[in-house]
Amino acid sequence: MGIFSIVNGVYVMAGSLLLGALGGLLGVFAVLRKQGLLGDVLSHAALPGIVLSFIFLGEKNLPILILGALVSGMISALLIDKIVASTRIKMDGAMAVVLSWFFGIGILFLSYLKRMENVSPSGINDFIFGQAAGMLQLDVVLIGTVFGLGVLHVLIKWRQIKLMIFDRNYAHVMGVNHRFNEVLLTVIFSFGIVISLQAVGVVLTAALFITPAVTALFLANSLWATVLWSVTFGMIGGVTGAYLSVMYRDVPTGASIVVVLSLIFILVVLFSKKGFLMKMLEGFRYRVRVSYENAVLSCYRMMESGDCPEMTVKKDLVKGGVLVKLVAWRALVKKKLVKFVGGQWVLSKGGLEFGRKLIKKHRLWEVYLANKLSMDAGKVHLEAEDMEHILTDEMVVRLEKMLGNPKVDPHGKQIIS
Amino acid sequence: MKKNENVVEVRDLTVVYDRVPVVWNVDIEITKGHLVGIIGPNGAGKTTLLKALLGLTESVSGEVSFFGDSYGNVRKRVAYVPQRDSVDWDFPTTVYDVVMMGRYTEMRFWQRPGDEDHNVVKRALKNVGIEDLAERRISELSGGQKQRVFLARAMAQQAELYLLDEPYAGIDVATEKTISDILKDLVSKGKTVVVVHHDLSTVKEYFDSVIMLNVRKVASGSVEEVFVRGNLEKLYGGSLPFMDNLKI
Ligand SMILES: Nc1ncnc2c1ncn2[C@@H]1O[C@H](COP(=O)(O)OP(=O)(O)OP(=O)(O)O)[C@@H](O)[C@H]1O
Numbered sequence A: 001m002g003i004f005s006i007v008n009g010v011y012v013m014a015g016s017l018l019l020g021a022l023g024g025l026l027g028v029f030a031v032l033r034k035q036g037l038l039g040d041v042l043s044h045a046a047l048p049g050i051v052l053s054f055i056f057l058g059e060k061n062l063p064i065l066i067l068g069a070l071v072s073g074m075i076s077a078l079l080i081d082k083i084v085a086s087t088r089i090k091m092d093g094a095m096a097v098v099l100s101w102f103f104g105i106g107i108l109f110l111s112y113l114k115r116m117e118n119v120s121p122s123g124i125n126d127f128i129f130g131q132a133a134g135m136l137q138l139d140v141v142l143i144g145t146v147f148g149l150g151v152l153h154v155l156i157k158w159r160q161i162k163l164m165i166f167d168r169n170y171a172h173v174m175g176v177n178h179r180f181n182e183v184l185l186t187v188i189f190s191f192g193i194v195i196s197l198q199a200v201g202v203v204l205t206a207a208l209f210i211t212p213a214v215t216a217l218f219l220a221n222s223l224w225a226t227v228l229w230s231v232t233f234g235m236i237g238g239v240t241g242a243y244l245s246v247m248y249r250d251v252p253t254g255a256s257i258v259v260v261l262s263l264i265f266i267l268v269v270l271f272s273k274k275g276f277l278m279k280m281l282e283g284f285r286y287r288v289r290v291s292y293e294n295a296v297l298s299c300y301r302m303m304e305s306g307d308c309p310e311m312t313v314k315k316d317l318v319k320g321g322v323l324v325k326l327v328a329w330r331a332l333v334k335k336k337l338v339k340f341v342g343g344q345w346v347l348s349k350g351g352l353e354f355g356r357k358l359i360k361k362h363r364l365w366e367v368y369l370a371n372k373l374s375m376d377a378g379k380v381h382l383e384a385e386d387m388e389h390i391l392t393d394e395m396v397v398r399l400e401k402m403l404g405n406p407k408v409d410p411h412g413k414q415i416i417s
Numbered sequence B: 001m002k003k004n005e006n007v008v009e010v011r012d013l014t015v016v017y018d019r020v021p022v023v024w025n026v027d028i029e030i031t032k033g034h035l036v037g038i039i040g041p042n043g044a045g046k047t048t049l050l051k052a053l054l055g056l057t058e059s060v061s062g063e064v065s066f067f068g069d070s071y072g073n074v075r076k077r078v079a080y081v082p083q084r085d086s087v088d089w090d091f092p093t094t095v096y097d098v099v100m101m102g103r104y105t106e107m108r109f110w111q112r113p114g115d116e117d118h119n120v121v122k123r124a125l126k127n128v129g130i131e132d133l134a135e136r137r138i139s140e141l142s143g144g145q146k147q148r149v150f151l152a153r154a155m156a157q158q159a160e161l162y163l164l165d166e167p168y169a170g171i172d173v174a175t176e177k178t179i180s181d182i183l184k185d186l187v188s189k190g191k192t193v194v195v196v197h198h199d200l201s202t203v204k205e206y207f208d209s210v211i212m213l214n215v216r217k218v219a220s221g222s223v224e225e226v227f228v229r230g231n232l233e234k235l236y237g238g239s240l241p242f243m244d245n246l247k248i
């Protein structure tokens, strides 16, 4: 890979990998604690602190910059608390207002800094949209340390943290020191945000923390799985994003990371088992099934009432949208519910059997509604509509038993067992 | 243990929100083996009272003791079932896992749940009739199922005193019956159960004692003695049409 021919290529790769893992890990807890917005506030509000330390030092000194960022982030957080406590303004409103104040002030300071004579503003622009190419050993050590602390805290306090986020009162009752855990999580989260600023930029840092977590929450059913997925997504986003931005010089790292993470998010939301496409497909399959089952049913009913003793299946018995009709008809043929005899389609033996089963489900349900729920016999037909598509064979057996094997439905029609 | 031992003893408890007392000078004694209902109108301070007992809400005055000891020393023996909407049901976890939370006090951080823990959890799930939902994600539960999960978690704790906040709110008759059977069963085994309750028509059936609370304690004692028209009128501020249906 071309990236390792750059002097600090190893640091860039290691740093962005760790950064992604850090974002993925801390993001899960921040999102679950409904603190996603706090990340945005802290990163934006860090700008005045960063620029001020530049102005006073006259050059770039990473530890001091980080300190500046932390202090101004902290002041913004305190300010938000104060506003919420002493006015009727709600949390999200206070956050949005304070975030834009601090960011605006930061931008003002920045334009002042650029006009100063004895200060070289090189490197300061990285902090707006991020530049991973500038990462050095010190960055990697810092990021690694915060990540290590995060992992340690989460592992040791796993159950407490879980309990505290899910059910704070219960955690308290169980003797969990949730204040301590909450404060520690928030502190580690704030550190994580601040040390990401140079590589990812104040504008998009929060996305590195929030997007992997949100994506993982969409997929996973347990906290463990959520954390593992989130860390994985974060690492993929971090490394790929950093690689792209270093290889194509003009792309800010923040932007390329966010692009990669968003892509993962979109893929997951579309294609995962719980995703949109699966849901649509499920819906379509259901409609197809209802359509061909209804076709068999109406044919069976016509036969039963003597309207159509030869059991002809006309294609217009299959109802639904164009695609549904097409697929439903093919299903009828493929499942051998209909067969082609003497130049026309008729219900096959299997089809007849299938129809009998469906009608039984429908009529059993009518009996249930009428007998057990005391519904009017005139109404039960409509209420039982669609139940024949839903009842499973096992439920039929139970229903029959519960209803005492009825022989006729509320309209006096036969139930064949 | 002595038979008539006081499981809960509260003296002079007062809780204040924004300078307004919501629980005022309340004295309570609950003896072992009773099924106690706490009733009172909305905003009467019932939830606040439970929270104050457990130290979830600061009280400005008063003494609370459990089993003759301070709460900090007997946590494990007290199980709390909060109001259903007080937690984040979108949290990524399963029914089994939530019930296992009742066992957390038994484990150090490096320990994994042992056989005993798993057995207790399975039994609790079975008791409340949701063993087939064990692996279900909690966001996919109905209201009644959530209530059963909470109850199972409390039972997994194997406590001696159970404090439940409106377990009967918004559930169907079948779940209501299950819960009331479970609570009666607990009491028959010598446990003590305290329930915040709203539906006056079931008070006689569900409880043997009641505490009537409306900021101050209006009355407390056995259902026969205390659950009478005069007290209810005091509690709800005047005669209410539904009282005629209660045959009291
Ligand atoms: N955190 C809080 N801050 C301020 N006031 C509160 C707080 N929690 C409750 N209150 C107030 O305290 C009073 C008692 O509330 P509480 O929830 O204890 O009533 P309750 O008897 O449980 O009512 P409900 O039957 O509606 O559940 C109410 O007036 C309520 O508005």
Ligand SMILES: [Mg+2]
Binding pocket: B046, B047, B048, B083, B165
């Ligand atoms: Mg309440």
